[in-house]
Amino acid sequence: MSKNNVKKEVFSWIKSIVIALVIVVGVRHFLFAPTTVHGESMSPTFEDSNRVILNKISDVDRFDMIVFHAPDADENYIKRVIGLPGDTVEMKNDVLYINGKAYKEPYLKESKKPLAPNEKFTEDFTLQTLPATDGKVKVPKNSLFVMGDNRPVSHDGRAFGFIPQKSVIGKVQFRYYPLNEVGEPK
Template identity: 60%
Template sequence: MKNNRKKEVISWIRTLLIAGAIVFVCRYFLFTPSTVLGDSMYPTLQNGNMVMVSKISEINRFDKIIFHAPDADEDYVKRVIGLPGDSIEMKNDVLYVNGKAYDEPYLKPNKKTLTGGKLLTDNFTLKELTGESKVPKDSLFVMGDNRQNSRDSRYFGFISKSSVVGKVEFRYFPFNEIGGIE
């Protein structure tokens, strides 16, 4: 009887250690949860949203990422606009990457609130903002979706790829918005 109890306790300890190891590996090497702070990505992501961030996904243009802020002791969530080697220009609320115009459908709700011909995003070229004509190697140019209320690469310049925590893949709170994020 005593021997069976000892085996059961050892079995439970082994199970908990294995589960703990799996959680550790997933949390530190594959995925991590994060909470959105602020309104810079509104309406795509709102203050208090809880998201799952993949640490192993490839980062592409227009992906939403979490990164260590270069100008604060916190993490920011922004959208990748420019990849290494890209030239970027904003003209009359149209984004141009490498001379090609891109539609930004995620900005439509914010553009609808503008009146009197105002622009959501002020005109700029990468050269005017950063002194560089192209995004440097191992760097990214990021902007928030709430362009009039976002501290992003237009203010602090490029971010280092090494500062990226990961790509936002999934929202799990609030419960009525669970799922992938456009």
């Protein structure tokens, strides 16, 4: 093989590697990103150290699980979207009401099993009665109201109020660790 052919072959490999790196960086920055769950605020849906893939381009809907820049700390939180812009949110006798309509929360079923008959998993509130929401009755424009699935310990919208939609990093799309729980989270 001549020196010219070796140079062409090396250049071809370098070019292929650079193109692959650009694609990987582009996909990770703009489309999908891996992240690790920290803490127990989403237990049992997610446990500490679970690893998930975020979809950065999907629209966020009610009850989606999202990762966002924390409004009160230099870290990211994972929570469930409860209220969308314009929604009223109320918890009364352990039943979630959004815009006056009662919603079942099947993702809380396992956590509620050990409760005594009159024990509440989530304390009663309305958006207006939460100190962090500044007396607002509805979720403001371009904002979301989020809560963790482990309601008794979750530091969530009840404590820090609404989050700006622009703070959302992505919607949880897929769990890839631990291996025995790989798949789309419920």
